[in-house]
Amino acid sequence: MLQYCRMRLVQAREMVLMAGWRTLLRDIIYLNRVAVPVEIPLDALRPVTDFSRPADEAVLELSPELLGERRLVYRYQSRYLKALNYLDKGYRGFALVKGNTVAGDIWCADRRQGGATGTHPDESWLGIECRPGEAYTFDMFVDPAHRGGNLAAALQNGALHLLRKRGITKAYGFFWADNVPALWVHRTLRWRELQRVRASRLVLSRKLYVTGHGAA
Numbered sequence: 001m002l003q004y005c006r007m008r009l010v011q012a013r014e015m016v017l018m019a020g021w022r023t024l025l026r027d028i029i030y031l032n033r034v035a036v037p038v039e040i041p042l043d044a045l046r047p048v049t050d051f052s053r054p055a056d057e058a059v060l061e062l063s064p065e066l067l068g069e070r071r072l073v074y075r076y077q078s079r080y081l082k083a084l085n086y087l088d089k090g091y092r093g094f095a096l097v098k099g100n101t102v103a104g105d106i107w108c109a110d111r112r113q114g115g116a117t118g119t120h121p122d123e124s125w126l127g128i129e130c131r132p133g134e135a136y137t138f139d140m141f142v143d144p145a146h147r148g149g150n151l152a153a154a155l156q157n158g159a160l161h162l163l164r165k166r167g168i169t170k171a172y173g174f175f176w177a178d179n180v181p182a183l184w185v186h187r188t189l190r191w192r193e194l195q196r197v198r199a200s201r202l203v204l205s206r207k208l209y210v211t212g213h214g215a216a
Contacts, residue, residue, distance in 0.1 A: 032198045034177035037126045038191035042164040042171060046189060051154035053096070059158030062093035062105065074102050075143055082139075091120075092135075094159035096151060104142035104155045108135040108163065108171070126197055128172045135163055137173040140182075152185045160189075 064087050066072050067080065072095065074080035079102070086093055086107050095105040109120035109130070120136045123129065130136050137159070142152050160171055175182035177196065186193075 029202055031200045033200070035126065035174050035197045035199055036177050036183070036186075037128055037172065037174045037194040037197065038186055039128075039170060039172050039194060040160070040189070040191045042160055042169055044190070045160050045164065046157055048154075048158060048161055051150045051157055053149075053151070053154050054098075057096060057098045057103070057154075059094055059096050059155060059162065061162060062087065062095050071100065072097060072102050073100055075145065079105065079141060086139075092163075094155070094162055096155040096158065098146065102143070103146035103151060104140070106137060106140040106156060106159050108137045108159075110135045110163075110166075110168065122174065123172075125199070126172075126174055127195065130172060133168060134170045134172070135168045137171050152181065153188050156185060157189055 062072070062083060064084075067083055067087070074083070083093055083105065091107050092110055093105055093107045095102045097103065109123075119130065120138060122138060123136055128136060137156075140152070140156060142155065163171060173186075173191070174197075175186055177183065
């Protein structure tokens, strides 16, 4: 619990330094914000070559060994602490690495793992139900110093290809409708948009309900 609290405090401080108080407040307090659940069959992915990157970059799966030995470097301490927390919970993480620096990462709850790590809390309020052999992807982050040049699309597409190699047949996720870069990435990769959900949150509380309109 102390480690989790430390992570959240560091995350809040770094978010303010990165994007200002307004972004932090929008993340913890919102009313009727529209979330867009999405799905994609992993036999219909765009080729990795559609989003080619420099030769010193690669998408790889994270592990406690890679992070514990500091063989990979996060510029933001909060992302490093969050990665350790996610791995401890049994989630899978994938990172686009430039040299030994993590330029961005994305996480997933894999139904093949079973137990507590087989589902993610988002699935219930989004109306998503992952079956065995499916995964829910969440919390993609790209370091501001590395944004642009299709890096977000390369990261997400590369991670989905690695999931496919590990036997996953379908992936789910969501993005906020007011997050234009996230909307662009998901539509570029041809995710299918599902019935939208409105979410309200006041700091740590959250009230969620499904809207009357369907996918865009």
